[in-house]
Structure formats: structure tokens, C-alpha cells
Amino acid sequence: MTLTLLHTAEAHRITFDTLRDRIAPGRGLHHIVRKDLLDRARHGINDVLRSEIATLIETAPGLTLCTCTTLGPVAADAGAIRIDQPMMQAAAALPGDILMAYCLESTLAPSLSLLEAELARADRPAPVHPLPLNALWPLFEAGETQAFAIGIAAEIRHVAAQLPGLGSIVLAQASMAGAADLLRDLSIPVLASPELALCAALSRL
Template sequence: MAHTILHTAALHRDRFKALRDAIAPGTPLTHKVRPDLLATALDQGPEAVRADLAQLIAAADGPVMCSCTTLGPLAEELGAMRIDAPMMERAAVLAAEKEGSILLAYCLDSTLAPSVELLDRALAVQDRKTRVHTLSLAPFWALFEAGQQEAFEVVIATQLCEAVKSVDDLAVVVLAQASMAGAAPRLADLATPVLASPEIGLRAFLDLG
């Protein structure tokens, strides 16, 4: 039995292979890369890819995790794990412990509603009212699409460094999309923790604790 990760961007395959090698070397991990699913979902809505996504998940020899935030709700409905779910749970715990707010940054408009829904679900478990600030970095998504990963990460980090200055009682920053994870190390000097989904999600997916 192998764990399968469904990606909608090719670069995630190598990133997750490297991450697997770092935290769980030798663990069988299958990658399915389908950028066409995201393109269709953005053009026609997620329901347009239901049949294809269901077939991919059903054909997998073991558990499946979806690394695409846009497709996350549908993938979850069809039996897959959402990569950002463990991150949102951790963010909710941190916000409760620190009695502070959350800054949720995103770069693709289609990810906002799924991210907020998932975060609200996690916050409900903590049973406390938490203010969630959202920060759209949508103008910079074109850098990711053009393969300018370093420029993409730098501008995300720069924008967030400025944004946190205007948020009171900030407990945690959440990078909504796995594609944004490379910006996290560039924010290591922030006093506020910054959460990205790949490692948190992969550890949960592989049950590494």
C-alpha cells in the first residue's frame, strides 16, 4: 500500500519527495500531477472535475491527500485528506492558547472560501471566538504561474512583513496554499509563528505525529 498525493502543480512533486526524504525516508509515496483539474475548476467550477477526481481517488492503492486548496473540499467529500486541515487545526490551537487573532494569507481567489471554511471548522472545536484577518496576495500569483518561484516567495514574505504590523494581538500567520510554503523560511524572524501546510500535512498524512 502506498500513500498518494494529488497535485495540481508539477513543482510540488519534487518538493514533497524531498520533504518525504527528510522526515520519513523510504516511505512509499505516489504522486499524481494533474494541473488540468485546477484549470478546469477555475474555469467551470470544482463540480466540473468531480468525475475525474473521484476516479483518481478510487484508483489509488491506499490513502490519498490533495495538496490543492481549491479542490480540497471536493477531494475531502470524495474520501481524500486535505493537506491544509492539520495546519488549520494547529492555527486554531495557537490562537486559543495565545488568545489572539489569525492572519490568513492567500494568493488565488478560489482558495479563500475553502480556507476560511476549514479554519472556521477548526476554530469551532476550540469553542472560542477568534478574529480572522484575510490578506489577498492575488496580484502575485502570476509569478508562481510563470515559474518565478523565488520572486513569488520574496514578495509574499515582504507583503506579510508589512501586513503583520497593522494587526493587533496576532497569534499566528497562516499561508493558505502549499504553493506559498517557500515564503515561510523568509519569515523566520517574525515574532509571530508562520504556518505552511506541506510538512504539517505530510506528517499527519503519514501518521508521524
């Protein structure tokens, strides 16, 4: 069965092809890149946009993995895998408080709702500390991915040092995954969604 990936940034095509080459060499991926969907969703997802996303997923070949956190709930309603679900499940299984960093305001509500749902499913009440990093998003849009990752890592280090009960850090958006490599020296897990989600999706094929 084909795995289709619905992206809202061209950069994700390279990210997931690189992951595929390491995790499942030879596995074909079908990419759909629609930046306009995120541009529209940032102002709220209306019925027209919801229907368009559903049609994309229903007509895509095979199983669809939606790599956009903002579109995640709507995509899941249409039968797609949400990119952040495996990551949120992993976070819910770890002890301690959770620092959830995000770079788009439209990401906050769906990410927080999913994380809280996974915590409830795991029967593990835990404080979640949202960390908005919206000022860094223009770097990603401009293609300055290294500066984007460095900025995220610096902000997370600063905040994490002030949270003694912290047990894990969640990078809410796939675009933020590069910061995880810059935080490997921390004594707590830093969770990014792309690899966890691709492994989960491939296991269902």
C-alpha cells in the first residue's frame, strides 16, 4: 500500500525522504505539498477548507500521513494519521512535567488538546507548559532552517532551566525537529514528530 504525505511546506518532502532512506530504504512515498492550506487554516478552518482537505485525503493513494499540526484534527477526521499523535503518546508515557514548544499560534489548540487527551488515556495527570516561539517562524518561512533550529534550542534551554520538575520536551511542529539534535545534551528526552510518525505510518502498511 502507498503512503501519501500531505505537507504544507516543501521542506518536509526532503525531511521525510531522508528519514525514509534511513528507516525503510526503497519504500516509495507519495508527496502532496499544499502551502496554501496552512495559510488559510491560520485564520480558522471553515467548512470549505475542511471539505477540501477531506477530499484530498480521500482521493490520495493508500494511507495518508498529515505532516501539518494545524491541519491535524481535520485530517484525522478524514482518515489520515496525525503527525503528532505518536509523539504525544510517547510524551504521555514519560514521567514529569511536559514543556510543549510551538511556533504557530494555530498549532497551540490542536497540539495541547491531543497531548491532554493522551495524558488522560494514559491516566497520568501532568502539568503541560506551553512555550510560544512565534517570533521564530519567519526564519522557517524564509528557508533559514539552521537559524530556526538554533533559536528554538536556545529558547528551550532558557525555559527548561527554570522548570525543575520537567520530564520531557515536545517540539509540537515537524518543522521544529532540527532543534532536537541541538538539545541532545539535556538530561531529559526531547521529542520530535517526524521519525515517530513515519515509523508509525509505515507499520500500518
